[in-house]
Amino acid sequence: xxxxxxxxxxxxxxxxxxxxxxxxxxxxxxxxxxxxxxxxxxxxxxxxxxxxxxxxxxxxxxxxxxxxxxxxxxxxxxxxxxxxxxxxxxxxxxxxxxxxxxxxxxxxxxxxxxxxxxxxxxxxxxxxxxxxxxxxxxxxxxxxxxxxxxxxxxxxxxxxxxxxxxxxxxxxxxxxxxxxxxxxxxxxxxxxxxxxxxxxxxxxxxxxxxxxxxxxxxx
Numbered sequence: 001x002x003x004x005x006x007x008x009x010x011x012x013x014x015x016x017x018x019x020x021x022x023x024x025x026x027x028x029x030x031x032x033x034x035x036x037x038x039x040x041x042x043x044x045x046x047x048x049x050x051x052x053x054x055x056x057x058x059x060x061x062x063x064x065x066x067x068x069x070x071x072x073x074x075x076x077x078x079x080x081x082x083x084x085x086x087x088x089x090x091x092x093x094x095x096x097x098x099x100x101x102x103x104x105x106x107x108x109x110x111x112x113x114x115x116x117x118x119x120x121x122x123x124x125x126x127x128x129x130x131x132x133x134x135x136x137x138x139x140x141x142x143x144x145x146x147x148x149x150x151x152x153x154x155x156x157x158x159x160x161x162x163x164x165x166x167x168x169x170x171x172x173x174x175x176x177x178x179x180x181x182x183x184x185x186x187x188x189x190x191x192x193x194x195x196x197x198x199x200x201x202x203x204x205x206x207x208x209x210x211x212x213x214x215x216x217x218x219x
Contacts, residue, residue: 006030007119007158008112010104011060013049014188015207016123016161019169021058022176023160024121032059032117034108038100039069039077042192052185061111065103072098076190083190085200092132093202095190101134102143109147109155118155125161125169137162166210167217174218183211 007024011017011033024031035049046062053060069077075084075094084093101124108120124135133139137159144157161169173182188207189197197204 004118006032006115006117007121008108008115008117009033009121010108010123011035011049011053012123013045013047013052013186014123015166015173015182015186016125016169016188017049018052018182018186019173019176019178020121020123020160021052021056022173022178024158025056026176027158028119032061032115034061034063034111036104036107037062037064037066038097038103039066041076041079042187042190044192044194045187048185048187048194052181063107063111065107068097068100068103072100074098083201085202087202095202096132099134101132101139105140105143105157106147109151112155113151113153118153119158120155121158121160123161124159125164127161127163127165127168166206167213168210170211170214171218174214 005028007028009017009021009024009031011021012035021033033053035046037043037046050060074097075081076097081094083095087093105120105122112118112120124140126136140157140159144155147155164172173179184195187194188203190201190203191198
């Protein structure tokens with residue numbers, strides 16, 4: 001039986017997915033979370049995600065897709081690659097993991113279907129700094145159609161952050177009552193440091209710029 005009152009959130013324990021978790025709790029009667037380990041150096045995010053889910057009594061499942069690290073060289077999984085600290089001109093930073101969101105959402109759909117859940121929530125945003133191709137709305141729409149065809153079912157992939165920049169993501173977290181938790185307990189840093197992070201990686205810079213911009217507007 002198809003359950004349209006439940007949702008499965010792709011949950012990493014970072015700013016975006018935690019904001020999406022709060023969003024899903026507002027929109028759906030029941031929320032579950034699926035998290036992925038893919039050989040990331042900042043693997044502490046998995047334990048942070050597990051703890052946040054436990055605190056809110058949200059069923060949590062961890063999937064191992066570490067094969068991805070062998071197939072898609074990137075600085076998030078390979079310590080021999082020096083991580084980009086600035087956005088390269090005309091290309092993606094080496095933190096881009098080719099195929100990651102496609103793999104995550106495909107496995108999320110398989111898990112969701114097994115549970116009779118047909119709403120999937122992900123924190124991708126095409127307004128984000130990097131312009132990763134698998135964060136674009138066109139990709140999500142295309143994959144949504146593909147998953148429906150592949151499984152002869154009707155999933156809906158929700159992207160509440162798609163057109164929000166980081167300051168607007170902070171605003172949404174605040175509106176949902178999760179600002180303090182997102183600020184102090186999530187892990188966005190590519191170097192694996194919770195909360196405000198290392199302050200040097202691209203993710204930390206983006207997070208801080210967005211927070212400062214939102215707080216100026218808020219105050």
